[in-house]
Amino acid sequence: MSEETKNRADMSFLEHLEVLRWHLVRSSIAVLVFMIGIFSFKSFVFDEIILAQKSSSFWTYELFCKISHWLGKGDALCMEDISFSLINITMSGQFTMHLVVSLIGGLILGFPYILFEIWRFIAPALEAKERKYARGLVFSGSFLFALGILFGYYLISPLSVQFLGNYKVSDLVENQISLSSFISTVTTITLACGLVFQLPLIVYFLAKVGLVTPEFMRKFRKHAIVVVLILSAIITPPDISSQVLMAIPLLILYEFSIFIAKRVIKNQ
Template sequence: MSENRGKKLIDSLKRKGESLEAEMSFFDHLEVLRWHLIRSCIAIVVFTGVAFSYYDFIFDKIILGPKSADFWTYQFMCGLAERFNLGADYCIKDINFNIINTEMAGQFTLQINSSLLMGLVLGFPYLLYEVWRFVKPGLTDKERTSASGFVFYATMLFILGILFGYYVIAPLSITFLANYTVSSVIQNQITIDSYLSSVATLTLGSGIVFELPILIFILSKIGIMTPAFMRSSRRYSSVIILIIAAVITPTPDILTMLTVSFPLFILYEISIMISARVERNREKALMSRD
């Protein structure tokens, strides 16, 4: 009887020790995650400070860029209109709205918020690097090899999305909304908060949307997404992409809508190829085990 009690006591102590070890491991992971987040925040704050220092250039050339008639996108559209005789609707020479401030601290808040947005955009690659450093120790050697280009590809896709959103989606949307009038009596007086919110949402939203192949890669790795499902849903995805393109384009013509939707179709097809590759690698791994 005493020996059985002793064994039970020893087993109980072992279980408590294992539980304590797992608990300590969990808190150790939280501590590591905390430092990754702290370093990411420090990087964003540093880039925010740099943006704050060069704010005159950022505000005049970048933030107000889509409002100016000499913006690159508008000049490019005018060149296409002249070369291919597309009509005056393609050449945007007047963006008819004024930007106003209605708050006492509105301009100061504008500088802080826009500097923070620039810091977030510039610090996003480093944020991805810290995410990769946190996840990497928990991966197998094969998983590390297959995901070794995570930071590079995610950064490149984000930059492409930012450029596409800033040079295509934002200016087309701004000109459409600014020139849309219900009555000539109503004059468009846009608050600076509304303007900044529109530009930031369209630009950052495009950058996030361009991360679709990375998301599909992760979902395919954990078995949630399959290439068969994506191929069978291609028709529905095409309709959704065309609806999005139709909403944000300034004119009802098919050429402008296809210009906006084309990169989204490319991203979807790339995502299908990525999912198919993940599935093939999984099947090869299973066959090698058998």
């Protein structure tokens, strides 16, 4: 047992909370630094990232159009020009959205460091071999989170914007979407995808403490499929294509998580 582990074992509950507080403080500072950086590049962040999905020249829309032509379907998969306009209806609306986007961006960019601080907090309680595996989880969790963010931003979110922005109950009704509603849709879907891609990491820790086994996950695979479909319906807009696109990677991640749980049990 290392000296650091012995010292941690001798700590009281309040002393553990004090250690945790400083990990949270450092994580908050990292998020704040990224938030300030994002806040400073307002034009790039909004014009090139957040509001880019409103343009028919967005990368995803052009890719779908190229695939359509490659399959000989003409313009069948080409996205229409999004006809809605964005409006701001409150005095502080644009400034508030600027802060919200900066905060979410700070959380996304600071996520790897937050995982690193979590690892630093739990590392003293782990054995040397466990610490080696846990160190790799910082990279794995960051990679899965980035993969989920890219998946949400480049696939689920633009399809949601395309569907909801062009949907009309009647030609007599024009879509004028509030800025807050548009940004909320894009950021919520993107961030949610990043978080749900942490499933293998969550299963790893649950398997380590004995709450999940591969046999348990195989037994309730059918139930998991239902939960995945419900979760996909909550995250995505009410069109079947987005729900299917969201459900497929989640089911793949579930199967991969079974493999992770199997490895954990085998190592133990």
